[in-house]
Amino acid sequence: MNDETNAVAKPEISSAMLSQIDIFLEDFYKRGKEAGKMLADADLDSTQVRGLQNIIVSATRFSQILNFIKNQVGKETGDKKEWRKCGKQLLQQLETLEKQAGEMASQDPALRLEVKLRLARGWGKQVVANYLFLKRDS
Amino acid sequence: MNVDEYLDSDEFRSFLDEGLRQEAINAADAIIRKGCSHVKRHQLYAIPTALQAGGVGELVNLTQNQKSKNTKKVNEEFWSAVYNIVYEGSRTDFSLYRTVKKELTKYGMISDKSQGETKREQNKIKNENKKLIKAVMNDELMHVYFEHFNCHFFYKTNSN
Numbered sequence: 001m002n003d004e005t006n007a008v009a010k011p012e013i014s015s016a017m018l019s020q021i022d023i024f025l026e027d028f029y030k031r032g033k034e035a036g037k038m039l040a041d042a043d044l045d046s047t048q049v050r051g052l053q054n055i056i057v058s059a060t061r062f063s064q065i066l067n068f069i070k071n072q073v074g075k076e077t078g079d080k081k082e083w084r085k086c087g088k089q090l091l092q093q094l095e096t097l098e099k100q101a102g103e104m105a106s107q108d109p110a111l112r113l114e115v116k117l118r119l120a121r122g123w124g125k126q127v128v129a130n131y132l133f134l135k136r137d138s
Numbered sequence: 139m140n141v142d143e144y145l146d147s148d149e150f151r152s153f154l155d156e157g158l159r160q161e162a163i164n165a166a167d168a169i170i171r172k173g174c175s176h177v178k179r180h181q182l183y184a185i186p187t188a189l190q191a192g193g194v195g196e197l198v199n200l201t202q203n204q205k206s207k208n209t210k211k212v213n214e215e216f217w218s219a220v221y222n223i224v225y226e227g228s229r230t231d232f233s234l235y236r237t238v239k240k241e242l243t244k245y246g247m248i249s250d251k252s253q254g255e256t257k258r259e260q261n262k263i264k265n266e267n268k269k270l271i272k273a274v275m276n277d278e279l280m281h282v283y284f285e286h287f288n289c290h291f292f293y294k295t296n297s298n
Contacts, residue, residue, distance in 0.1 A: 011148075061282075062157045067289035074292020075179075080234075084297055109152035 011110040025122040038129025042085040056124035062116040141273045154282045162286035165232035175215040175295045193277045
């Protein structure tokens with residue numbers, strides 16, 4: 001996938017907005033935890049989940065995260081179905097985050113892009129932490 | 139705003155992430171519905187390879203060659219559809235030219251050619267608009283569009 005190499009100045013996020021993001025992530029925790037369990041139940045190995053974590057952390061566009069998951073589902077062949085078991089639900093959760101960012105920053109494209117990425121990163125931490133916890137004895 | 143300002147703007151970044159993505163998804167879904175879901179993966183891999191090798195021009199050449207040489211109906215239909223996306227003269231539903239023109243119109247960057255009093259002036263406006271749209275349909279935009287397109291195509295054709 002192509003990465004944009006231009007450095008982009010991040011918009012200032014007010015402390016009120018940061019609080020809103022935190023509150024939303026707190027409320028969304030149960031779903032993030034479910035997503036982590038889904039990855040564990042689907043038998044994804046830790047390198048695959050680390051790959052997801054890496055793209056979430058390094059993405060400069062929210063859609064890079066969506067496209068990563070779609071690509072992982074798309075390239076599974078034969079009997080391998082790990083990503084196919086959980087891809088749809090992961091995408092649905094990310095779409096909820098995107099919708100939330102749209103509500104929080106509808107008029108400001110830069111802010112909306114930044115909020116989406118922050119929500120995705122917060123969600124990613126929830127998902128990966130729960131996955132690792134469930135897989136700890138494997 | 140001028141084209142350089144637009145290409146540096148948050149509006150353009152937002153378009154790459156959201157509006158362009160939706161257009162690519164709609165195009166991929168439509169092509170799949172037309173019966174192209176069995177197109178082999180390597181056909182789609184050729185798209186970013188062509189862009190990497192020679193930019194938009196190389197991609198247009200690729201689509202032209204593929205649609206004219208392919209004897210398999212599904213591949214011919216697929217490449218015809220992709221040609222209609224990338225070829226600047228295309229005015230079909232999923233034409234990128236039309237998508238970008240619509241996006242730039244939102245920011246008042248596309249002039250109405252009827253503002254020209256003479257045919258010559260109208261053609262001048264039309265050509266300036268075309269130059270502007272082509273400047274935005276740059277390699278970055280094409281790469282991102284086909285990232286959205288290919289990933290969604292793979293996802294939809296492999297997720298059942």
